[in-house]
Amino acid sequence: MHESLSALVTGLRGVEHFEAAATLTLRRMLEVAEEAVSSSLYAGRARVLRGMVHLRPGDAYRRLVSLERGAERAQPAVPEEGAALLTSATAWRSVVRYRCAVSIDVNLGTLEPHAEGAEVEGDVALSEGGGFSSNDSRQRFLGRQASHVCVLPLRAPGGEVEGMISLEADCPAAVGREFVWRERGEALQLFTDVAAPYLLALPSRPVAAAEVDEFLPVVGATMAGLLPILRVFAQQEETLLVSGATGAGKSRLARWCHERSERRRGAFEVLDLVTVPEELQMAELFGWKKGAFTGAMRDNVGSVARAEGGTLFIDEIDKLSLKAQAGLLHLLEERSYRPLGEGTGEKRADVRFIIGTNAELLGAVRAGRFREDLYYRVNVLPIRMPPLDERRDEIPLWARYMVGRRHRERVPSGLARLTEGAERLLSGSSWPGNLRQLDNIVRRAYTLAMVGHGGSGEVVMEERHVAQALSYEGAPGGRPLSEALRVAALAFVQEAQRRGGSLDLDLADAFRGFVLGLAVRQLGRDEAFRALGRESLVRNRNHHKALKREVEKVDALLKALGEGGAPFADLLASEE
Numbered sequence: 182m183h184e185s186l187s188a189l190v191t192g193l194r195g196v197e198h199f200e201a202a203a204t205l206t207l208r209r210m211l212e213v214a215e216e217a218v219s220s221s222l223y224a225g226r227a228r229v230l231r232g233m234v235h236l237r238p239g240d241a242y243r244r245l246v247s248l249e250r251g252a253e254r255a256q257p258a259v260p261e262e263g264a265a266l267l268t269s270a271t272a273w274r275s276v277v278r279y280r281c282a283v284s285i286d287v288n289l290g291t292l293e294p295h296a297e298g299a300e301v302e303g304d305v306a307l308s309e310g311g312g313f314s315s316n317d318s319r320q321r322f323l324g325r326q327a328s329h330v331c332v333l334p335l336r337a338p339g340g341e342v343e344g345m346i347s348l349e350a351d352c353p354a355a356v357g358r359e360f361v362w363r364e365r366g367e368a369l370q371l372f373t374d375v376a377a378p379y380l381l382a383l384p385s386r387p388v389a390a391a392e393v394d395e396f397l398p399v400v401g402a403t404m405a406g407l408l409p410i411l412r413v414f415a416q417q418e419e420t421l422l423v424s425g426a427t428g429a430g431k432s433r434l435a436r437w438c439h440e441r442s443e444r445r446r447g448a449f450e451v452l453d454l455v456t457v458p459e460e461l462q463m464a465e466l467f468g469w470k471k472g473a474f475t476g477a478m479r480d481n482v483g484s485v486a487r488a489e490g491g492t493l494f495i496d497e498i499d500k501l502s503l504k505a506q507a508g509l510l511h512l513l514e515e516r517s518y519r520p521l522g523e524g525t526g527e528k529r530a531d532v533r534f535i536i537g538t539n540a541e542l543l544g545a546v547r548a549g550r551f552r553e554d555l556y557y558r559v560n561v562l563p564i565r566m567p568p569l570d571e572r573r574d575e576i577p578l579w580a581r582y583m584v585g586r587r588h589r590e591r592v593p594s595g596l597a598r599l600t601e602g603a604e605r606l607l608s609g610s611s612w613p614g615n616l617r618q619l620d621n622i623v624r625r626a627y628t629l630a631m632v633g634h635g636g637s638g639e640v641v642m643e644e645r646h647v648a649q650a651l652s653y654e655g656a657p658g659g660r661p662l663s664e665a666l667r668v669a670a671l672a673f674v675q676e677a678q679r680r681g682g683s684l685d686l687d688l689a690d691a692f693r694g695f696v697l698g699l700a701v702r703q704l705g706r707d708e709a710f711r712a713l714g715r716e717s718l719v720r721n722r723n724h725h726k727a728l729k730r731e732v733e734k735v736d737a738l739l740k741a742l743g744e745g746g747a748p749f750a751d752l753l754a755s756e757e
């Protein structure tokens with residue numbers, strides 16, 4: 182065992198991607214399981230099937246890898262038939278709750294934590310909140326022949342459970358009896374603990390972004406890591422929960438999933454609860470019959486009926502009233518509903534649900550504003566859309582895509598582009614409003630660029646257009662200056678670290694140059710110096726020297742970064 186453990190450590194030191202680390206770890210752990218089976222009383226009557234690594238910090242899936250026993254080569258993050266290879270929400274909750282290995286007897290529906298003294302859970306706890314209660318998770322295990330499953334927590338250095346490793350075996354002879362998991366539990370946990378720092382820290386292997394389309398036109402490094410999971414989630418019938426900040430692109434992602442599902446030929450319906458008053462939510466969802474309430478002049482189908490055979494995306498779910506929550510829960514559990522004013526009989530709903538939220542739903546549960554049973558019912562396949570600030574590599578790509586789209590709306594042929602400086606400025610800004618805010622700025626900058634455009638030839642969006650568009654963003658709700666500075670400082674530190682000491686602290690003085698350069702560009706020379714409290718420099722005709730000194734610091738920084746260029750040279754030239 183020690184040999185196997187040190188071989189794992191050596192192997193992990195040499196890998197660069199999460200997928201490789203996960204495959205290596207699973208291979209070793211499956212060997213341990215196999216040895217245990219062959220020396221147990223189930224030798225010859227049990228098969229070790231597969232293992233899975235599943236990262237889920239903050240309660241949303243981040244990465245997923247599975248390895249079939251006997252598969253020698255590293256396999257894709259999610260195999261083609263991956264639809265069946267999801268872990269169970271119940272298993273995940275048990276690992277988070279007990280923070281130790283847990284054995285699951287799928288046929289009996291029991292789960293047993295390995296730690297001494299931890300209480301044993303039976304059917305009741307398993308059926309709590311949407312896991313095995315809906316039979317989906319259990320069916321998933323049964324569907325892939327797993328009778329006995331061991332789940333082990335992946336713990337971060339602070340002790341938080343940020344993922345899990347699960348191992349599956351087929352051993353009908355052991356139904357209701359102790360399987361090998363408990364006996365080898367400590368060893369398996371040791372492998373898990375050794376691998377945890379690598380699994381939790383390594384980036385995902387970049388994937389070919391074949392999935393790119395108008396709903397997900399840009400896939401940077403972070404989104405590339407999520408794509409394998411999204412691809413699997415898209416094909417499920419179970420409810421998908423998409424969380425993320427406002428404007429991050431949740432509804433487009435929901436549409437992307439619909440387009441990749443078996444239901445793509447059906448309707449994609451959106452019900453945004455922000456736009457529906459509480460008293461009308463039930464009616465909007467389920468529809469109504471003429472006379473069901475004052476003002477109901479004729480029959481009306483609701484969102485569920487419109488989405489029949491397709492997908493219903495319900496956005497801002499936390500805005501749902503408690504009454505409508507009860508209605509939705511019934512719908513999700515029974516797959517049936519009754520339009521308002523319909524006397525008897527329920528309609529069947531053949532709909533896949535995708536739920537969107539930018540609120541922290543568990544907080545709403547704790548505050549008593551959201552039903553716990555509904556929370557578990559919608560939290561089956563959770564995914565978090567990262568904010569734009571967590572996928573900054575995408576900013577210039579999105580900007581180019583948005584400019585192109587905007588231009589085509591106005592002029593079907595012809596070209597529009599951003600200058601390097603314009604892209605750099607967008608990349609350096611922060612985006613609390615995410616893609617929606619970026620889209621707004623790009624549109625504004627495009628309009629500004631069109632003002633000076635003669636009407637023919639390429640439209641070029643320059644840095645000054647972007648700067649001007651950004652200047653309108655000083656509205657409340659924008660990021661405070663101190664925070665923006667913190668983000669910039671952090672970027673500087675990270676870059677310095679990456680370059681191993683070649684980025685001198687004095688180069689951070691470039692900030693003054695950026696401030697002055699951008700101010701002159703936006704406000705004009707005199708007004709800029711006045712706004713920044715240096716009017717006297719203009720009066721004494723010292724302003725040119727001051728401007729030159731400061732923008733040279735910008736040039737020095739860009740040179741050190743290897744980017745080159747002199748973004749404010751034109752300001753100096755016009756003074757000469």
Ligand SMILES: Nc1ncnc2c1ncn2[C@@H]1O[C@H](COP(=O)(O)OP(=O)(O)OP(=O)(O)O)[C@@H](O)[C@H]1O
Pocket residue numbers: 395396397398425426427428429430431432433434496537539615616617618620621
């Ligand atoms: N694929 C895309 N193509 C073009 N623009 C996009 C795309 N995705 C997002 N955007 C821009 O971002 C805006 C917000 O996108 P979306 O509505 O999907 O976000 P959301 O996370 O659902 O927002 P909210 O939580 O506020 O409902 C869009 O209106 C559009 O301006």
